[in-house]
Amino acid sequence: MLTILFDGIAYGMLLFILAVGLAVTMGLMNFINLAHGAFAMVGGYITVLLMQRFDVPFLLCLPIAFVGVALLGALLERTLYRPMYKKPHLDQVLFSIGLTFMAVAAMDYFMTSSQQIVQLPEWLKGRTELGEGALMLGMGHYRLFIIVVCAALTVGLQYILTKTRFGSRLRASVDDQRVAAGLGINVNVVFLSTFAVGSGLAGLGGALGAEVLGLDPSFPLKFMVYFLIVVAVGGTSSITGPLLAALLLGIADVAGKYYIPTFGAFIVYGLMIAILIWRPQGLFVRKGGKA
Amino acid sequence: MKKRVFLSASALAVMALSSAAVLAQDNAFKIGLILPMTGQQASTGRQIEAAAKLYMAQHGDTVAGKKIQLIVKDDTSIPDVTKRMAQELVVNDKVNVLAGFGITPSALATAPIATQSKTPTIVMAAATSSITQASPYIVRTSFTLPQASVSMADWAASKGGMKKVVTLVSDYGPGIDAEKFFKDRFIFNGGTIVESLRVPMRNPDFAPFLQKVRDAKPDALFVFVPSGAGAAVMKQFLERGMDKAGIKLIGTGDITDDDQLNDMGDGALGVVTAHHYAAAHPSAMNKKFVEAFKKANKGMRPNFMAVGGYDGMRVIYEALKATKGQGGGDALLAAMKGQTFESPRGPMFIDAQTRDVVQNIYLRKVERQGGELHNVEFDVIKDVKDPGKSK
Numbered sequence: 174m175l176t177i178l179f180d181g182i183a184y185g186m187l188l189f190i191l192a193v194g195l196a197v198t199m200g201l202m203n204f205i206n207l208a209h210g211a212f213a214m215v216g217g218y219i220t221v222l223l224m225q226r227f228d229v230p231f232l233l234c235l236p237i238a239f240v241g242v243a244l245l246g247a248l249l250e251r252t253l254y255r256p257m258y259k260k261p262h263l264d265q266v267l268f269s270i271g272l273t274f275m276a277v278a279a280m281d282y283f284m285t286s287s288q289q290i291v292q293l294p295e296w297l298k299g300r301t302e303l304g305e306g307a308l309m310l311g312m313g314h315y316r317l318f319i320i321v322v323c324a325a326l327t328v329g330l331q332y333i334l335t336k337t338r339f340g341s342r343l344r345a346s347v348d349d350q351r352v353a354a355g356l357g358i359n360v361n362v363v364f365l366s367t368f369a370v371g372s373g374l375a376g377l378g379g380a381l382g383a384e385v386l387g388l389d390p391s392f393p394l395k396f397m398v399y400f401l402i403v404v405a406v407g408g409t410s411s412i413t414g415p416l417l418a419a420l421l422l423g424i425a426d427v428a429g430k431y432y433i434p435t436f437g438a439f440i441v442y443g444l445m446i447a448i449l450i451w452r453p454q455g456l457f458v459r460k461g462g463k464a
Numbered sequence: 465m466k467k468r469v470f471l472s473a474s475a476l477a478v479m480a481l482s483s484a485a486v487l488a489q490d491n492a493f494k495i496g497l498i499l500p501m502t503g504q505q506a507s508t509g510r511q512i513e514a515a516a517k518l519y520m521a522q523h524g525d526t527v528a529g530k531k532i533q534l535i536v537k538d539d540t541s542i543p544d545v546t547k548r549m550a551q552e553l554v555v556n557d558k559v560n561v562l563a564g565f566g567i568t569p570s571a572l573a574t575a576p577i578a579t580q581s582k583t584p585t586i587v588m589a590a591a592t593s594s595i596t597q598a599s600p601y602i603v604r605t606s607f608t609l610p611q612a613s614v615s616m617a618d619w620a621a622s623k624g625g626m627k628k629v630v631t632l633v634s635d636y637g638p639g640i641d642a643e644k645f646f647k648d649r650f651i652f653n654g655g656t657i658v659e660s661l662r663v664p665m666r667n668p669d670f671a672p673f674l675q676k677v678r679d680a681k682p683d684a685l686f687v688f689v690p691s692g693a694g695a696a697v698m699k700q701f702l703e704r705g706m707d708k709a710g711i712k713l714i715g716t717g718d719i720t721d722d723d724q725l726n727d728m729g730d731g732a733l734g735v736v737t738a739h740h741y742a743a744a745h746p747s748a749m750n751k752k753f754v755e756a757f758k759k760a761n762k763g764m765r766p767n768f769m770a771v772g773g774y775d776g777m778r779v780i781y782e783a784l785k786a787t788k789g790q791g792g793g794d795a796l797l798a799a800m801k802g803q804t805f806e807s808p809r810g811p812m813f814i815d816a817q818t819r820d821v822v823q824n825i826y827l828r829k830v831e832r833q834g835g836e837l838h839n840v841e842f843d844v845i846k847d848v849k850d851p852g853k854s855k
Binding site for chain 2: 176177180184281285286287288290292298300302311313315384385386387389391426427428429430431434435438
């Protein structure tokens with residue numbers, strides 16, 4: 174019982190890290206970036222390559238994946254994404270899905286289509302068990318690690334968005350670009366760094382997830398639906414919304430597959446439909462916020 | 465509309481056949497090799513192409529006065545594309561033999577074309593039992609999934625000493641085949657299947673399924689998942705401490721695919737699988753094959769796909785020799801049936817009745833050999849016919 178809950182939370186946390194960047198770009202910058210998963214995939218491949226070819230320790234790979242993907246995100250924002258901000262949403266969707274397909278094909282070409290395998294360090298491989306019987310809690314160390322990292326990131330992000338000057342600038346730029354620019358905020362730089370951080374988080378998520386979710390070139394397409402569900406259910410106006418949505422989905426998915434394996438794959442979708450019928454704007458929407 | 469396309473296609477095919485007499489005068493013997501060279505199954509394509517080229521390099525490209533020409537096409541594992549390519553190969557390129565086919569639906573899509581154009585078609589990879597029944601012109605040199613899963617069930621119930629087993633398969637054709645044949649035979653042998661789990665193809669996380677297995681406390685877990693996913697299952701199996709809970713991991717050789725095995729890490733050690741080929745098979749012929757294969761392909765280790773491609777080429781070469789380069793499709797087919805020979809996998813023959821492969825199935829355990837992980841054979845079930853055909 175508790176083990177299932179634990180696995181669900183770990184899975185949900187992972188989904189959150191992967192999707193939070195999407196929530197940020199979509200909610201704050203009002204841009205639909207379906208290529209988000211591609212950034213996550215790049216992060217995963219950076220980790221795998223560094224570990225396999227250059228024997229870089231796993232812990233060091235994570236920040237490298239974050240920074241590497243963030244830089245890539247910044248570069249693409251400046252060159253490809255910026256002209257798309259003012260375009261209609263349909264154009265954005267078509268553009269970013271095209272980018273996704275290109276990323277998939279490119280990875281396929283350079284890295285072959287086979288699954289990449291991450292070798293974790295010994296201390297992350299074990300498992301700790303507490304308690305007995307139905308209340309037994311078995312915790313894989315790696316999953317525990319994911320939960321800790323993701324929780325720390327969530328707190329950090331929430332702090333930056335609500336308490337720092339950068340956060341208020343970002344929110345101001347989102348609410349009204351022209352006024353914000355008039356007040357001396359460099360809107361372009363704010364968006365650039367937001368986009369970079371969002372992509373970087375995806376990269377980190379990909380690096381962390383390569384072990385649990387597997388990594389092959391179809392990664393962005395496989396998980397695009399999950400990202401979108403998290404964002405749709407959680408709403409895009411805060412960090413806590415997607416977090417709770419991701420946790421809910423993670424737990425429901427794992428528990429569903431455990432208790433009713435035959436229907437396990439559909440439970441997530443059923444839950445999403447139910448929630449969206451009940452609250453079409455998503456579970457946690459700030460009143461008066463820009464949808 | 466469909467009908468018309470079909471008619472014109474068959475008309476073209478007939479024309480192609482009538483021109484076969486003309487063709488016989490020029491000296492090419494064309495083999496149309498349709499493989500997934502890109503996409504999910506690309507490793508299958510790479511392995512088979514490399515093996516086919518190796519066979520040609522070793523045995524020359526002139527047989528019975530004919531110059532062998534290999535035409536490789538990429539079908540990206542999409543059956544419609546396979547069908548179109550097979551049609552083009554037969555009609556435009558006038559190939560004498562079709563070969564390859566990474567997945568079952570591709571092979572099945574080609575079957576009608578093989579029948580209409582009387583082109584012998586060598587299935588080098590796809591492993592669903594029913595394929596050879598789809599056309600009388602199909603010959604298989606790979607293996608059938610029931611061969612491997614039934615052998616596993618026999619061993620598990622007898623020498624393996626396993627009473628209770630949980631099965632976990634990916635929810636698609638071959639997975640369900642593996643589950644069914646393993647289950648039936650294992651129950652027939654007096655064992656119990658505690659639970660049969662089917663995992664969705666696009667499954668991100670095996671955790672809940674494995675936890676369920678753990679709580680069911682079986683003697684062993686029988687797994688069939690597409691190669692690649694096998695490594696993930698194995699890792700999570702260990703992470704969950706299931707080996708320490710006394711549960712053994714068994715399966716068909718797909719989960720310990722030689723192409724990937726060495727990257728899977730020590731987690732794979734001790735996994736028992738049943739399959740027809742291991743790169744570590746201890747025979748002089750196999751040693752030579754593995755060495756030559758690695759040398760020609762930057763150290764890539766041949767897997768069971770490669771050996772299917774290699775033996776497929778052998779079957780074509782020998783059929784061509786036997787017919788002295790003169791015969792059409794039917795003569796070639798007749799010369800393929802009943803071929804008995806030693807392959808790198810061990811002895812095998814093409815059953816004249818079913819056109820399917822009959823071969824030894826080996827029980828193997830993953831061990832470290834010369835610094836690399838290998839499937840090391842420790843038992844053998846001789847001359848296994850496809851159990852799927854006995855119905």
